[in-house]
Amino acid sequence: MNIKTPLNKLKFIGNILPKMDNRGALLIPLSLKVKDLEFAHYRHIPINWNIEAVMPKCLPKDFSKNAVKIVDMFRRKTIDLDYEIMLIFYYKTAELLYCFVNEESGGDEVSGQVDEEIFAGHDIAVIHNHPKNYGSSPSNENFQILDLTFQDYEILSSWDGIWIIESRELIPIGEIRKIKYKIQQFYEYSWEIVGNMDGGKMEMIKQFDILYGNLLLTYINNYPLNIKLTKKVFKHED
Amino acid sequence: MKIDLLRTAHPLEVDWKTISKVKKKLKEENTTSEEKIREIFSQIDVEIDLDEMIN
Numbered sequence: 001m002n003i004k005t006p007l008n009k010l011k012f013i014g015n016i017l018p019k020m021d022n023r024g025a026l027l028i029p030l031s032l033k034v035k036d037l038e039f040a041h042y043r044h045i046p047i048n049w050n051i052e053a054v055m056p057k058c059l060p061k062d063f064s065k066n067a068v069k070i071v072d073m074f075r076r077k078t079i080d081l082d083y084e085i086m087l088i089f090y091y092k093t094a095e096l097l098y099c100f101v102n103e104e105s106g107g108d109e110v111s112g113q114v115d116e117e118i119f120a121g122h123d124i125a126v127i128h129n130h131p132k133n134y135g136s137s138p139s140n141e142n143f144q145i146l147d148l149t150f151q152d153y154e155i156l157s158s159w160d161g162i163w164i165i166e167s168r169e170l171i172p173i174g175e176i177r178k179i180k181y182k183i184q185q186f187y188e189y190s191w192e193i194v195g196n197m198d199g200g201k202m203e204m205i206k207q208f209d210i211l212y213g214n215l216l217l218t219y220i221n222n223y224p225l226n227i228k229l230t231k232k233v234f235k236h237e238d
Numbered sequence: 239m240k241i242d243l244l245r246t247a248h249p250l251e252v253d254w255k256t257i258s259k260v261k262k263k264l265k266e267e268n269t270t271s272e273e274k275i276r277e278i279f280s281q282i283d284v285e286i287d288l289d290e291m292i293n
Binding site: 084086088100108109110111112113114115116117126128130131133134135137139141142144148182185186187188189191192193194195196197201204205207208209210211214215218219222223224 | 239240241242243244245246247248249250251252253254256257259260261264271272274275278279282284286288291292
């Protein structure tokens, strides 16, 4: 399935968007005529109740209680998937704006087109998942937040935890290019270092994820601009 | 204005293609990958302990 229909094109009454209720379930008003197949697909994905919960302390303080539930539910739904999903939402009101699903990609990407005008003046977060056979750490393309003025947070849900990129200010294009070039260098040189290590293939892969992830954390958080990268590790199977 | 959003993940397999490409680049520059990473960090004045990161 690869049909992309933004939620804001749904027919609705009274400008009502899907919201979270006080138990964390997504509410679709009966008056809403759901035309978005991707969102319907997402809603029907089974929930894994056996993983550690995403608590408010795991996320930035300005995430509302229901926005925390969006992240927790997203992690529970996507932790066992072999493809990627992306949600875009207001992190203060917990209203969902877009849902993109790509079952056909083989697991390594998800994409969608958004209308920048509907974000004006709002508090936007984007969340997507990395399937289990893919690296935990953000790839170069996961730093698109640096290019976008409307987005404050990028959350990545991986097999071993969640990564949070915070960037609220306009970043000059030259700085963005520099950062992304360095990230690509870390990726390449991390493979070089682990390629020279002893140990089997699985150990090599694990060490790559640790090394590349730690390099990212050190570099981004010491960069002389207001960009923050954090990782919250959850209990997981190795 | 319409904006295209793209999110990708790196496959978690040993990337032999990247390893051999980087080895060739380092050989041309007559340096090692550890030295290269330290050089990158020295530009932002950050001490790193690669051994600690790997282990």
